[in-house]
Amino acid sequence: METVKKLFKKYGNDYFFLSFWLIIFTVFTLVPIGFAVGYSFTNFDMVQTPSFVGLSNYLRMFLDDDIFIKAFMNTMLFAVITGPLGYIMSFVVGWLINDLNRMTRTVLTFLFYSPTLLGSSYMMWLYLFSNDSYGLLNSWLINFGFIKDPVQWLTDPDFNIYVVIVVVLWGSMGAGFLSFVAGFQSLNKSYFEAGAIDGIRNRWQELWYITLPQMGPQLLIGAVLTISGSFAIGSQCIALTGFPSTDYSTHTLLLHIQDYSANRLEMGYASAIAVVLFVIMILSWLIINKAIKTFSHD
Amino acid sequence: MRKKKRTTRSGFGNAIAAIFLLLMGVFIALPIYYSIINAFKPTSELFLFPPRFVVYEPTFQNFLNVVRVQSQSLVPVERYLFNSVFITIVGTAGYVLIASMAAYPMAKRNFPGKKVIYYIVVFAILFRPEVTSLPQYMMMSKFNMLDTYWALIFPLLATSFGVFLMMQFMSTVPDEILEAARIDGAGEKYTFFHIVLPTVKPALLTLTIFNFVSAWSTAGSQFTYSETMKLLPTMLSQISTGSIMRAGVTAAGTVLLMLPSIIVFAVCQGSVIETMTHSGIKS
Structure with a gap:
């Protein structure tokens, strides 16, 4: 009892400060994720008392749900393309604008970040990729004689997934990009002078031997943010290609979860899909975290 | 004697960097610009073929209509x-x-x-x-x-x-x-x-x-x-x-x-x- 009192006196304030956020975070993020893991082994439907069904939800996904396989492949495709590309775009743009004067840099940072500020308004892309000949892209292609009839950019399964990729890339310079911009500005200038004396010949060598090793922390937070965005693609698909898209051509795991939870109320199955998504995200983070740490330590 | 401060980019490198930034900038800005000017287009210009990148007779009518459309809901x-x-x-x-x-x-x-x-x-x-x-x-x-x-x-x-x-x-x-x-x-x-x-x-x-x-x-x-x-x-x-x-x-x-x-x-x-x-x- 005495030690509890002592501990309280010593750390009570710290826990008090932490408690408001920690309690809300636990109740509305941590515990719900735990519940989802639990429900993924049941047939929960929001109405009846759930009963335990073992691994059958997981087996159903991979053996008996073609749409899941499609969503899974699309999610991986989106992540593998938009993740690395968006990350590299953010890094290269941040690197290049760092050499410009302050005013230009400020304006360009604002410009490249602005799609993130626009949130969920994809209206502008609908003008560009509109299926009829009033769509900007179609009218250009028709004018220059590349095509005769308008291409169904948003509904043709051969094209619409690439349209989504382009739009996701357009919005991929978010907080990670700002972190890179700030990181480049705070690099230790004397390293560059020392490097120049030690025989660094060009900007590529400078980037490789001086800049990158110092950017480790920014590269890490950029990676977390990139992973969190590129596996959470879904609302973009609905806004551009509708729900469900033609033959589920832009269906993702996130949309599959929404479909089974909001429309079909199969919460158990939806939870199992969510667990699969969580596991993929955590695994990719662990791998990339390891890779970046090894890379920036040598 | 001047100390060598930092390696400089070659002229060619500068040109590549400028072109890359320009292309990226257009990619980012174009949809935003286009949707902003659309807001100022009268109906007659919104459905012109081919679509235009300029407004000939800018109007605030669309903004007033936002309120009007909503008053019916x-x-x-x-x-x-x-x-x-x-x-x-x-x-x-x-x-x-x-x-x-x-x-x-x-x-x-x-x-x-x-x-x-x-x-x-x-x-x-x-x-x-x-x-x-x-x-x-x-x-x-x-x-x-x-x-x-x-x-x-x-x-x-x-x-x-x-x-x-x-x-x-x-x-x-x-x-x-x-x-x-x-x-x-x-x-x-x-x-x-x-x-x-x-x-x-x-x-x-x-x-x-x-x-x-x-x-x-x-x-x-x-x-x-x-x-x-x-x-x-x-x-x-x-x-x-x-x-x-x-x-x-x-x-x-x-x-x-x-x-x-x-x-x-x-x-x-x-x-x-x-x-x-x-x-x-x-x-």
């Missing part, structure tokens, strides 16, 4: 506006307060469990609200919170990126200042509100902006379903699905909706960059 436009403004203010102010309170002991104190919480905070950045929405939905339904303001506000408070940013920024506050306050007999609460908070102003602004933007653009929240609980972006997408003749109204609505976020960010960009300087994950 069952729920007055003020209601959507109130909902969006309300959750944005409460969600942002609430989050900035609880996140900076949580960040203070994480950055400046030592207590049992700190390391575990640090890892949880970093890991949780991975999970955006979209990804956790199913688990949260089940939780809200248990608490009978669905279709209430709570259901719109709590998800904004239960994220960790702001705590992480604030924690990294606070760790740069010199220990000497806090030590001096302690010697002067200031309690932890006084130190936090009167010494720590004023020194982390850039981070407070940054958290405000990030939370403002995500609250303001919260579109179709899955946690509310009645018309009176819907938000501005939802209203906008309802207008746009109304009829093709609403294209101008939709364009005007889009511009109106993005204005606040753009203004807030443009004004505080300096503070955001200053905060992001400390945003790295140190290993």
Whole structure:
């Protein structure tokens, strides 16, 4: 009892400060994720008392749900393309604008970040990729004689997934990009002078031997943010290609979860899909975290 | 003798860099520019073929029509506006307060469990609200919170990126200042509100902006379903699905909706960059 009192006196304030956020975070993020893991082994439907069904939800996904396989492949495709590309775009743009004067840099940072500020308004892309000949892209292609009839950019399964990729890339310079911009500005200038004396010949060598090793922390937070965005693609698909898209051509795991939870109320199955998504995200983070740490330590 | 400061880029390299930045800039700016000018086009120009990049007779009619179209709907436009403004203010102010309170002991104190919480905070950045929405939905339904303001506000408070940013920024506050306050007999609460908070102003602004933007653009929240609980972006997408003749109204609505976020960010960009300087994950 005495030690509890002592501990309280010593750390009570710290826990008090932490408690408001920690309690809300636990109740509305941590515990719900735990519940989802639990429900993924049941047939929960929001109405009846759930009963335990073992691994059958997981087996159903991979053996008996073609749409899941499609969503899974699309999610991986989106992540593998938009993740690395968006990350590299953010890094290269941040690197290049760092050499410009302050005013230009400020304006360009604002410009490249602005799609993130626009949130969920994809209206502008609908003008560009509109299926009829009033769509900007179609009218250009028709004018220059590349095509005769308008291409169904948003509904043709051969094209619409690439349209989504382009739009996701357009919005991929978010907080990670700002972190890179700030990181480049705070690099230790004397390293560059020392490097120049030690025989660094060009900007590529400078980037490789001086800049990158110092950017480790920014590269890490950029990676977390990139992973969190590129596996959470879904609302973009609905806004551009509708729900469900033609033959589920832009269906993702996130949309599959929404479909089974909001429309079909199969919460158990939806939870199992969510667990699969969580596991993929955590695994990719662990791998990339390891890779970046090894890379920036040598 | 002049010291060699830094290697310079070759002329060819400069040209490549300039072209790359230009192309990227056009890619980013074009859709935004096009949707802004569409908002000022009269109906006759909106459906010209081929589409034009300039407006010949700019008009404010579309903006006036936003209000007119909405006055015909069952729920007055003020209601959507109130909902969006309300959750944005409460969600942002609430989050900035609880996140900076949580960040203070994480950055400046030592207590049992700190390391575990640090890892949880970093890991949780991975999970955006979209990804956790199913688990949260089940939780809200248990608490009978669905279709209430709570259901719109709590998800904004239960994220960790702001705590992480604030924690990294606070760790740069010199220990000497806090030590001096302690010697002067200031309690932890006084130190936090009167010494720590004023020194982390850039981070407070940054958290405000990030939370403002995500609250303001919260579109179709899955946690509310009645018309009176819907938000501005939802209203906008309802207008746009109304009829093709609403294209101008939709364009005007889009511009109106993005204005606040753009203004807030443009004004505080300096503070955001200053905060992001400390945003790295140190290993």
